[in-house]
Amino acid sequence: MSVPAFIPQNRYRPRRDYFRSLCWIAAVMIILLLGFIIDEIFTRALPAIHHYGWHFLTSSEWRPNRDLYGVLPMLFGTAVSSFLALLLALPLGLAVALFLSENFLPRPMRQLMRMIVEMLAATPSVVYGLWGIFTLVPLVQHYGGIVAHHWGWIPFLHGPAYGNSLFTASLVLALMVLPTITAISRAALVAIPDTFREGAYALGATRWETIIRVLLPYAAPGIVAASILAFGRAMGETMAVAMLIGNSQRLTLSLFSPSNTLSALLANQFSEAEGLQINALMYAALILIMLTLGTNIIGELVLRRTQKALGGGHCL
Amino acid sequence: MNQQIKNSTEQVPSEVMSPSSDMETFIKVINFNFFYGKKQTLFNINFAIPTKHVTSFIGPSGSGKSTLLRNFNRMNELLPGVRHEGDIAIDGKSIFDASIEIIALRRRIGMVFQKSNPFPRSIYENVVFPLRIMGRNKRSLLNETVERSLRSVALWDEVKDRLHENALGLSGGQMQRLCIARAISSQPEILLMDEPCSALDPIATAKIEELIVELKKEFTIVIVTHSMQQASRVSDLTAFFNFGKLIEFDHTHRIFTAPIEKQTEDYITGRFG
Ligand SMILES: Nc1ncnc2c1ncn2[C@@H]1O[C@H](COP(=O)(O)OP(=O)(O)OP(=O)(O)O)[C@@H](O)[C@H]1O
Numbered sequence: 001m002s003v004p005a006f007i008p009q010n011r012y013r014p015r016r017d018y019f020r021s022l023c024w025i026a027a028v029m030i031i032l033l034l035g036f037i038i039d040e041i042f043t044r045a046l047p048a049i050h051h052y053g054w055h056f057l058t059s060s061e062w063r064p065n066r067d068l069y070g071v072l073p074m075l076f077g078t079a080v081s082s083f084l085a086l087l088l089a090l091p092l093g094l095a096v097a098l099f100l101s102e103n104f105l106p107r108p109m110r111q112l113m114r115m116i117v118e119m120l121a122a123t124p125s126v127v128y129g130l131w132g133i134f135t136l137v138p139l140v141q142h143y144g145g146i147v148a149h150h151w152g153w154i155p156f157l158h159g160p161a162y163g164n165s166l167f168t169a170s171l172v173l174a175l176m177v178l179p180t181i182t183a184i185s186r187a188a189l190v191a192i193p194d195t196f197r198e199g200a201y202a203l204g205a206t207r208w209e210t211i212i213r214v215l216l217p218y219a220a221p222g223i224v225a226a227s228i229l230a231f232g233r234a235m236g237e238t239m240a241v242a243m244l245i246g247n248s249q250r251l252t253l254s255l256f257s258p259s260n261t262l263s264a265l266l267a268n269q270f271s272e273a274e275g276l277q278i279n280a281l282m283y284a285a286l287i288l289i290m291l292t293l294g295t296n297i298i299g300e301l302v303l304r305r306t307q308k309a310l311g312g313g314h315c316l
Numbered sequence: 317m318n319q320q321i322k323n324s325t326e327q328v329p330s331e332v333m334s335p336s337s338d339m340e341t342f343i344k345v346i347n348f349n350f351f352y353g354k355k356q357t358l359f360n361i362n363f364a365i366p367t368k369h370v371t372s373f374i375g376p377s378g379s380g381k382s383t384l385l386r387n388f389n390r391m392n393e394l395l396p397g398v399r400h401e402g403d404i405a406i407d408g409k410s411i412f413d414a415s416i417e418i419i420a421l422r423r424r425i426g427m428v429f430q431k432s433n434p435f436p437r438s439i440y441e442n443v444v445f446p447l448r449i450m451g452r453n454k455r456s457l458l459n460e461t462v463e464r465s466l467r468s469v470a471l472w473d474e475v476k477d478r479l480h481e482n483a484l485g486l487s488g489g490q491m492q493r494l495c496i497a498r499a500i501s502s503q504p505e506i507l508l509m510d511e512p513c514s515a516l517d518p519i520a521t522a523k524i525e526e527l528i529v530e531l532k533k534e535f536t537i538v539i540v541t542h543s544m545q546q547a548s549r550v551s552d553l554t555a556f557f558n559f560g561k562l563i564e565f566d567h568t569h570r571i572f573t574a575p576i577e578k579q580t581e582d583y584i585t586g587r588f589g
């Protein structure tokens with residue numbers, strides 16, 4: 001690196017270098033830690049990987065007593081519950097983010113609302129699970145039954161409807177990822193300079209047109225990031241899901257049937273597992289970690305491309 | 317016909333409102349006071365801005381130029397706790413009249429800001445934004461509008477091959493001209509400009525000044541500027557503000573050669589403060 005001679009170099013260099021080394025050490029440690037975790041899981045999963053290979057992913061039999069293991073139902077449950085949660089939480093989360101960033105409400109009310117959303121984020125998973133058992137389970141059982149009765153011919157909606165089901169888990173997951181979506185989308189919206197709002201209003205746009213045509217496109221990278229992080233969080237969420245999803249290893253295509261996710265499977269079975277079952281569960285854990293890592297990497301890439309299309313790095 | 321505006325509270329005789337009787341009044345400001353909360357920032361403003369001319373607002377920082385400008389399209393009403401007294405009439409009709417829709421008012425008035433603010437969309441979509449929100453989506457009309465508007469801001473040749481690229485990829489001067497194109501694309505009657513060149517280099521500034529002179533054939537233009545040269549180059553009339561009061565309003569050449577008020581003279585000769 002060449003530095004013009006007239007810049008006094010030695011005055012600032014030492015401190016910056018310490019700080020730099022510190023950052024490097026921290027970064028390397030994080031990578032090592034992640035590598036260590038993956039390595040550990042991989043080693044323990046190896047016997048199951050040798051034994052079942054790719055069949056593990058495509059088989060829908062999970063029978064520990066016969067040492068038959070396949071995670072297709074859990075893959076399905078993980079993907080559907082996370083996707084459904086995102087689908088439910090995104091409109092609501094965006095609406096809340098808009099309420100918090102634009103001047104719909106007087107400032108004190110906005111602050112109150114923001115606090116409530118933060119409290120949602122701070123609520124322990126098990127509490128969501130308990131609440132779900134007492135309120136969501138009966139509701140889904142009742143109304144799910146009605147829906148399945150009338151609209152059962154629509155794919156994914158057929159009966160019989162159970163209270164502990166894929167749909168119940170998705171509902172609680174939606175609530176749990178709401179703060180993530182709201183907080184990140186709000187940050188993206190707040191980062192938009194007021195000159196853009198003014199510009200739109202001065203052209204005669206209504207508030208609604210300003211939001212739809214200017215603010216949301218501008219905040220899109222942030223909203224995409226929010227969605228992907230929320231999806232990742234939903235995939236990994238364990239306790240509340242394990243309490244509500246019904247823990248059935250059978251592959252059923254109805255939202256109202258008991259189902260399972262990878263994380264809930266691990267939580268439910270690990271304490272009593274032995275022999276090859278432990279290896280199979282570690283194999284499942286390896287898949288889960290790959291999925292969440294993959295989600296985040298894809299998210300980063302999408303985020304970067306969107307940002308580029310929008311002309312550069314604002315917000316986040 | 318050289319005259320000054322006295323800041324008196326009594327009814328202002330109509331003949332002092334406009335410097336020239338051969339100019340047709342378009343915007344008329346009558347006994348206008350403005351308050352941010354408890355703080356009064358405009359004091360009993362009275363004058364008349366003529367149609368299809370360039371009127372510039374000059375004066376020290378904080379003298380209320382932007383505040384008055386932003387009252388013409390009622391942009392100040394986006395802020396909480398603002399209040400006005402008196403009236404502003406455009407084309408003979410009060411803009412505060414209950415029958416006036418604020419959205420419709422703003423669509424009659426284009427505004428260009430100090431910092432250019434193209435939306436993060438294509439050049440094309442930026443220009444047609446005002447038409448789209450009016451529900452005019454006919455392709456041929458939009459295409460025509462884009463070409464006409466970009467031509468009138470002398471941007472067409474520079475961007476005609478990349479109309480569908482993001483507007484944020486333009487240079488600062490190009491962005492500001494795009495914002496002017498957007499402000500005039502729905503053919504408003506008035507163009508308000510608040511220090512439109514303050515972030516631009518001299519070449520881009522010269523382009524925009526040329527443009528302003530060109531655009532006054534079609535629009536009534538009001539421009540806030542801190543540059544005396546700019547005011548004298550582009551404007552027909554100049555209003556000098558100080559401490560929220562309109563001190564003097566006259567033909568630009570008179571303001572710059574023979575101001576009546578001592579304050580005006582001190583300001584334009586740089587002996588201010
Ligand atoms: N949003 C606001 N809230 C409260 N006071 C404000 C607000 N905007 C402006 N003011 C005050 O109103 C007065 C006039 O401000 P204004 O922006 O109109 O001045 P200006 O002549 O445009 O100044 P400049 O040349 O610096 O742009 C100033 O005292 C300013 O502090």
Ligand SMILES: [Mg+2]
Pocket residue numbers: 381382383510540
């Ligand atoms: Mg100003």
